[in-house]
Amino acid sequence: xxxxxxxxxxxxxxxxxxxxxxxxxxxxxxxxxxxxxxxxxxxxxxxxxxxxxxxxxxxxxxxxxxxxxxxxxxxxxxxxxxxxxxxxxxxxxxxxxxxxxxxxxxxxxxxxxxxxxxxxxxxxxxxxxxxxxxxxxxxxxxxxxxxxxxxxxxxxxxxxxxxxxxxxxxxxxxxxxxxxxxxxxxxxxxxxxxxxxxxxxxxxxxxxxxxxxxxxxxxxxxxxxxxxxxxxxxxxxxxxxxxxxxxxxxxxxxxxxxxxxxxxxxxxxxxxxxxxxxxxxxxxxxxxxxxxxxxxxxxxxxxxxxxxxxxxxxxxxxxxxxxxxxxxxxxxxxxxxxxxxxxxxxxxxxxxxxxxxxxxxxxxxxxxxxxxxxxxxxxxxxxxxxxxxxxxxxxxxxxxxxxxxxxxxxxxxxxxxxxxxxxxxxxxxxxxxxxxxxxxxxxxxxxxxxxxxxxxxxxxxxxxxxxxxxxxxxxxxxxxxxxxxxxxxxxxxxxxxxxxxxxxxxxxxxxxxxxxxxxxxxxxxxxxxxxxxxxxxxxxxxxxxxxxxxxxxxxxxxxxxxxxxxxxxxxxxxxxxxxxxxxxxxxxxxxxxxxxxxxxxxxxxxxxxxxxxxxxxxxxxxxxxxxxxxxxxxxxxxxxxxxxxx
Ligand code: WT7
Numbered sequence: 001x002x003x004x005x006x007x008x009x010x011x012x013x014x015x016x017x018x019x020x021x022x023x024x025x026x027x028x029x030x031x032x033x034x035x036x037x038x039x040x041x042x043x044x045x046x047x048x049x050x051x052x053x054x055x056x057x058x059x060x061x062x063x064x065x066x067x068x069x070x071x072x073x074x075x076x077x078x079x080x081x082x083x084x085x086x087x088x089x090x091x092x093x094x095x096x097x098x099x100x101x102x103x104x105x106x107x108x109x110x111x112x113x114x115x116x117x118x119x120x121x122x123x124x125x126x127x128x129x130x131x132x133x134x135x136x137x138x139x140x141x142x143x144x145x146x147x148x149x150x151x152x153x154x155x156x157x158x159x160x161x162x163x164x165x166x167x168x169x170x171x172x173x174x175x176x177x178x179x180x181x182x183x184x185x186x187x188x189x190x191x192x193x194x195x196x197x198x199x200x201x202x203x204x205x206x207x208x209x210x211x212x213x214x215x216x217x218x219x220x221x222x223x224x225x226x227x228x229x230x231x232x233x234x235x236x237x238x239x240x241x242x243x244x245x246x247x248x249x250x251x252x253x254x255x256x257x258x259x260x261x262x263x264x265x266x267x268x269x270x271x272x273x274x275x276x277x278x279x280x281x282x283x284x285x286x287x288x289x290x291x292x293x294x295x296x297x298x299x300x301x302x303x304x305x306x307x308x309x310x311x312x313x314x315x316x317x318x319x320x321x322x323x324x325x326x327x328x329x330x331x332x333x334x335x336x337x338x339x340x341x342x343x344x345x346x347x348x349x350x351x352x353x354x355x356x357x358x359x360x361x362x363x364x365x366x367x368x369x370x371x372x373x374x375x376x377x378x379x380x381x382x383x384x385x386x387x388x389x390x391x392x393x394x395x396x397x398x399x400x401x402x403x404x405x406x407x408x409x410x411x412x413x414x415x416x417x418x419x420x421x422x423x424x425x426x427x428x429x430x431x432x433x434x435x436x437x438x439x440x441x442x443x444x445x446x447x448x449x450x451x452x453x454x455x456x457x458x459x460x461x462x463x464x465x466x467x468x469x470x471x472x473x474x475x476x477x478x479x480x481x482x483x484x485x486x487x488x489x490x491x492x493x494x495x496x497x498x499x500x501x502x503x504x505x506x507x508x509x510x511x512x513x514x515x516x517x518x519x520x521x522x523x524x525x526x527x528x529x530x531x532x533x534x535x536x537x538x539x540x541x542x543x544x545x546x547x548x549x550x551x552x553x554x555x556x557x558x559x560x561x562x563x564x565x566x567x568x569x570x571x572x573x574x575x576x577x578x579x580x581x582x583x584x585x586x587x588x589x590x591x592x593x594x595x596x597x598x599x600x601x602x603x604x605x606x607x608x609x610x611x612x613x614x615x616x617x618x619x620x621x622x623x624x625x626x627x628x629x630x631x632x633x634x635x636x637x638x639x640x641x642x643x644x645x646x
Contacts, residue, residue, distance in 0.1 A: 010431060014425050014428065015405065018290070020425075022290045024423060025426060026426050028287070029426075033439075036442075036465065044275065044276075044468075047073060048077065049071050049248075050248035051071055051072035051248065059466055063482060063491050064473070064478075069251065073275055075151040075255060075278055076119075076152035076246060079148060081112055090108075094106045094144070094325070095346050097342060098328045098329070100188055111144075113242035115145050115149050116242050117241070119152040121149075121237045125212055125236070126179075127180055130156065132157075132178040132179065133156070133157050133158065133178060133179070134169070134176070134178040134181045135160070135182045136164075136182070136200055137184055138196065139326060139329075144313070144326075151274075153247070156257060157255075158258070159309075160259070162194075162305060163588055163589055165199065165587045167586070169200065169203040170207060171267070172269075173204070173209070173210060174207055175266075178207070179210060180211060180214065181200055183216070184216035185216075186219040187328060189329060198223075201224050214233050216234075250275075251276065253273060253274045254472075256271075257270065261526035262517070263515045263528060264528055268480065271474070271475050272471060278315060278319055280469035281315045281417045281469055282316055285317060285320055285322075288381070288421050288424070289381060289407070291317075293321040295349070297349050298325070299343070299346075299350065300353075301352065302383075327339075331360070331361075340368065343374055343377065344372045344373045344376075347376040348377060350377075350378065350381070351379075351381065352382075354384035354521065354522040356554055358391045359391050360552055361399075369399055374399060380396070380404045382408045382409065383409045384519070384522025384523075392432055405424040409421040409434065414471040420441070420508055422436065423436075430505075434508055436508070441463065442464040442465040445508065447459050450462075454506075455504055456501050460496075461499070461510070462494060464493055471485075497514060497515050498513060518545075518555045519547065519555050520547070521553045530557060533585040534559060534582065536585065537577075539567035539578075540578070543560065544601050544609045545559045545560075548618035549619055557592040559594070559596070560614055560638070561596070562597075575597075596638070598637065599637050602638070
């Protein structure tokens with residue numbers, strides 16, 4: 001058995017009380033099995049539609065799906081007004097906490113008013129249904145308000161994570177054709193204000209399609225101002241009417257675009273639409289987390305700038321009338337117990353986070369969580385990469401007090417919502433495995449020919465039926481959508497890009513990406529994107545990048561570069577220059593952990609770089625098979641350059 005499946009065969013059955021009280025029981029699997037479309041139809045009825053659909057799924061033109069055909073709804077109305085109308089206006093939607101310790105409590109009634117005002121402001125600025133609006137923000141309430149304001153008027157939001165560079169923002173503005181950018185002066189990170197507006201100024205300067213930039217005041221940093229283009233949020237939003245009549249949009253009306261790394265240097269704009277997305281996001285949030293809106297305090301500790309934030313900070317929780325915690329900053333500011341302090345303060349009952357964070361907490365030591373009252377927690381979740389059994393068990397013991405089930409949820413930006421996960425009141429948990437397809441989802445492990453594999457053979461994960469929250473296309477590039485996801489095994493089978501295996505008990509184990517995409521701290525970064533940034537530097541002739549396993553971040557970025565003839569190898573200084581160059585190009589998350597200057601790269605006779613061998617080196621392993629190399633002495637040359645193995 002591989003290390004990732006070595007959970008000593010331990011099983012954690014659903015606690016009896018939870019099994020009795022959970023939102024869903026074992027029968028959901030049977031219902032979905034008996035009639036998959038009827039199952040999703042029932043899930044869709046948890047929402048408020050202004051026109052019922054005529055057909056649940058139109059799959060006559062695969063892989064282009066239409067869900068809830070003919071149905072009409074307003075996503076923001078479903079997240080806000082309907083709860084207020086039902087008498088829950090005073091319920092807290094968000095307990096927001098800024099990194100410096102400032103707080104805001106926002107009820108459903110207040111959030112509805114703020115969203116209406118922002119929607120009116122967007123209309124005043126000439127934003128129409130279908131227009132793209134970029135949001136480049138820290139983790140503040142206005143980020144959520146801006147997203148919902150777009151949804152309310154049918155504009156398509158395109159949130160760019162605040163950690164991305166001006167270049168990354170510029171290419172996304174261009175590709176999406178954004179007409180407006182919503183940003184802030186900055187946000188707080190690691191105890192200091194971190195500016196956002198300069199990157200927007202840089203990016204918008206290159207994007208003639210952007211008419212206005214709306215700026216939220218958060219840090220009060222000085223900002224450059226372009227008259228006629230830039231507007232303060234408080235000037236345009238605050239004076240608006242808190243009333244706005246939501247228009248119902250088609251179920252397939254675009255809701256948002258979220259860019260994610262693929263195997264080429266150009267990120268893919270993943271398009272999500274309205275009815276199916278909200279249906280699956282709301283239903284999974286309710287079932288996977290057993291959300292009880294009257295009593296739970298729910299916290300997805302992730303950034304709104306990623307799909308996890310879209311689906312499980314914003315749309316799922318709000319559609320379910322959850323009370324959520326939202327935190328602006330980093331876990332170690334001002335001290336390493338900050339998250340636990342927040343759990344204690346707000347009596348958080350459900351916590352959803354990533355394995356990389358758990359491993360960081362492990363490194364800091366169990367004394368830190370032990371110093372806080374975490375007894376309010378009843379359920380834990382994990383997402384972003386496989387959670388190794390050791391981290392699972394640590395999370396279970398030191399944060400969950402050995403009483404909280406952990407749901408390990410596998411999904412992707414493209415899938416929009418949970419796809420493979422245990423159900424907390426049903427599944428007997430197996431640490432390290434995401435276990436079973438969600439009811440109504442068909443996932444399989446197959447070999448290269450598409451034959452199903454069971455009994456622990458390693459293969460590829462595929463999804464064999466369309467699902468409501470699936471991506472509809474890659475923005476502006478239907479061909480790439482078909483090629484990337486729906487061509488390896490034909491137009492009816494979605495290729496996820498993950499390796500997987502299914503054990504004899506039917507548990508699915510995710511084994512990481514099989515393409516040239518790295519997973520660093522749960523964030524997807526393409527090797528090609530980092531390579532093309534490196535060769536963009538005047539000193540670099542050629543670059544090869546691999547993801548090497550890293551005890552904390554899952555994978556770390558390791559780059560091998562060949563310098564240009566006239567470039568001088570100044571050692572550590574050059575390495576720092578190149579690391580900073582990549583951070584500036586793509587964003588700090590893409591900064592290589594290690595850069596090695598080499599004379600040659602190992603290549604096959606057809607000229608393909610053998611990353612497998614570079615990965616062996618980066619992970620300090622014995623070299624694998626080198627016989628297909630043009631020149632096997634290349635590897636010795638590279639090894640000679642290595643720092644002594646640590
Ligand atoms: C990739 C998707 C889903 C939101 C966060 C990341 C990996 C995600 C798990 C999990 C094993 C996981 C996969 C997937 N992944 N969750 N529970 N177990 N692997 O979204 O950036 O679209 O990345 O993250 O490799 O393909 P994303």
